[in-house]
Amino acid sequence: MAQLNDMSDAQLVVSVARQNDHALAEIYGRHSRSVYGVARKILGDSAEAEDVTQEIFLRLWNNPERFDASRASLRTFLVVQSHGRAVDVVRARAARQRRELQEARTAPLGAYDLEREVWDHAMAERVTSAVAELPDQERIAIGLAYFEGHTYREVAQLLEEPEGTVKTWIRNGLRRMRVALVAEGVRT
Amino acid sequence: MSPATLTHEDIELLLGAFVLHAVDADEFELIEQHLAVCPRCSSEVDDRNEIAAALGNVPAAVPEELWGRIADQLADPVDERGAVASGHEQAGNVVPLDGAARRSRQLPRLPRADAVVRLSRLTLAGVAAAAIVLLAVNLSSANGRLAHEQSAMRGQAANAQIQAALASPGHQVVELRSGTNAQLAEFVVSHGVGYTVNSAMPTLAADETYQLWASIGGQPISLGLLGDHPARGAAFSLRGESGRAVDLLVTVEPAGGVVVPDRAPVASGRIIEA
Numbered sequence: 530m531a532q533l534n535d536m537s538d539a540q541l542v543v544s545v546a547r548q549n550d551h552a553l554a555e556i557y558g559r560h561s562r563s564v565y566g567v568a569r570k571i572l573g574d575s576a577e578a579e580d581v582t583q584e585i586f587l588r589l590w591n592n593p594e595r596f597d598a599s600r601a602s603l604r605t606f607l608v609v610q611s612h613g614r615a616v617d618v619v620r621a622r623a624a625r626q627r628r629e630l631q632e633a634r635t636a637p638l639g640a641y642d643l644e645r646e647v648w649d650h651a652m653a654e655r656v657t658s659a660v661a662e663l664p665d666q667e668r669i670a671i672g673l674a675y676f677e678g679h680t681y682r683e684v685a686q687l688l689e690e691p692e693g694t695v696k697t698w699i700r701n702g703l704r705r706m707r708v709a710l711v712a713e714g715v716r717t
Numbered sequence: 718m719s720p721a722t723l724t725h726e727d728i729e730l731l732l733g734a735f736v737l738h739a740v741d742a743d744e745f746e747l748i749e750q751h752l753a754v755c756p757r758c759s760s761e762v763d764d765r766n767e768i769a770a771a772l773g774n775v776p777a778a779v780p781e782e783l784w785g786r787i788a789d790q791l792a793d794p795v796d797e798r799g800a801v802a803s804g805h806e807q808a809g810n811v812v813p814l815d816g817a818a819r820r821s822r823q824l825p826r827l828p829r830a831d832a833v834v835r836l837s838r839l840t841l842a843g844v845a846a847a848a849i850v851l852l853a854v855n856l857s858s859a860n861g862r863l864a865h866e867q868s869a870m871r872g873q874a875a876n877a878q879i880q881a882a883l884a885s886p887g888h889q890v891v892e893l894r895s896g897t898n899a900q901l902a903e904f905v906v907s908h909g910v911g912y913t914v915n916s917a918m919p920t921l922a923a924d925e926t927y928q929l930w931a932s933i934g935g936q937p938i939s940l941g942l943l944g945d946h947p948a949r950g951a952a953f954s955l956r957g958e959s960g961r962a963v964d965l966l967v968t969v970e971p972a973g974g975v976v977v978p979d980r981a982p983v984a985s986g987r988i989i990e991a
Contacts, residue, residue, distance in 0.1 A: 566777035600763045605770040612773050616738040621972040674739035681734040700733030703765045
């Protein structure tokens with residue numbers, strides 16, 4: 530039998546489906562820093578980030594079939610899930626969200642620096658480079674949505690731009706990032 | 718624009734916001750439905766998820782005790798040969814966990830040298846974990862994501878799910894009543910999945926939420942957040958041991974929910990697991 534540390538992520542998920550908790554521990558060892566990192570970045574709170582990380586790994590334990598190796602790497606799957614759950618928590622803080630929205634309205638949006646948010650990435654240089662190449666409005670719109678947990682409607686209000694314009698900025702910005710990152714060979 | 722009128726072109730334009738989790742709950746559900754039938758959009762989402770994950774991949778040192786918390790909540794594991802570690806039946810029919818065996822079981826070793834290897838703890842979390850084994854509650858439906866599912870299941874989809882559950886052999890309807898015996902909510906549970914059929918629970922303040930719990934032997938397990946105004950069709954998972962009585966409880970909690978309730982339930986009801 531292959532050693533766990535020699536197994537691919539997809540093989541480990543199959544073992545998780547057989548309730549092998551050692552396989553989950555191996556996956557945790559490989560990816561928990563990324564799962565926890567994105568949650569902490571979004572939430573700005575270590576305790577809440579721990580709760581999110583715990584929930585994401587228990588989701589994988591309880592529903593391993595939701596991971597489709599043909600659609601994404603396991604790290605992408607877990608990071609995307611962690612981000613989504615963290616955004617849920619942010620939005621649940623209704624009072625805080627309203628306060629942040631108010632603050633954001635009075636803050637100089639030009640000061641928002643998405644590049645700063647990704648400095649800790651293992652591929653920070655390449656990701657930051659891709660972000661830096663984005664037009665300002667696309668970089669700001671993506672940053673407000675991804676790292677601040679705002680919906681595109683809220684981003685449109687913050688930037689005082691039509692919703693359709695913001696949707697286009699986000700979509701085009703991601704497309705540009707893809708071109709840049711794929712050219713650099715970056716994969717999560 | 719009403720989300721109900723979204724066209725393929727509308728959804729295409731929303732895909733970027735979708736992968737950033739920056740769409741509203743009703744749009745989220747519509748897009749997911751579309752992705753199930755549109756390979757082109759599905760492919761774009763898969764591709765953009767890679768980019769979003771690269772953006773969000775900001776690794777950070779994880780608190781050492783976190784793995785212990787997670788391991789404490791795992792259902793009965795199997796060993797490397799596929800045998801159930803504690804000699805219980807295979808998953809599917811979840812059986813009560815032997816508490817003593819659970820306490821003596823060693824948690825799986827983390828692969829990194831700096832990881833902490835811990836014995837399972839005699840904590841409240843450990844007790845709750847045993848209760849989780851009894852129920853095998855599907856945590857994926859718990860907490861905030863349920864809010865998306867609530868909105869998503871409104872309307873025809875919710876009605877269809879509820880009608881299917883009500884028509885299913887062996888379904889159970891459970892009424893949740895207040896301390897004064899007033900009916901506050903009605904759930905239908907079929908094949909381990911429950912739905913809110915109706916609710917008369919009053920709307921809460923924006924910073925509060927109803928939280929649904931299953932309780933066995935006084936140990937509560939969160940089944941998810943119902944929001945400040947429980948919607949028809951809110952879904953939860955409930956799979957447990959055949960014939961076991963499960964108390965469903967609803968408490969009022971802060972908006973993000975709590976791990977362990979410290980407030981008295983506002984409604985309760987009992988169901989027997991099929």
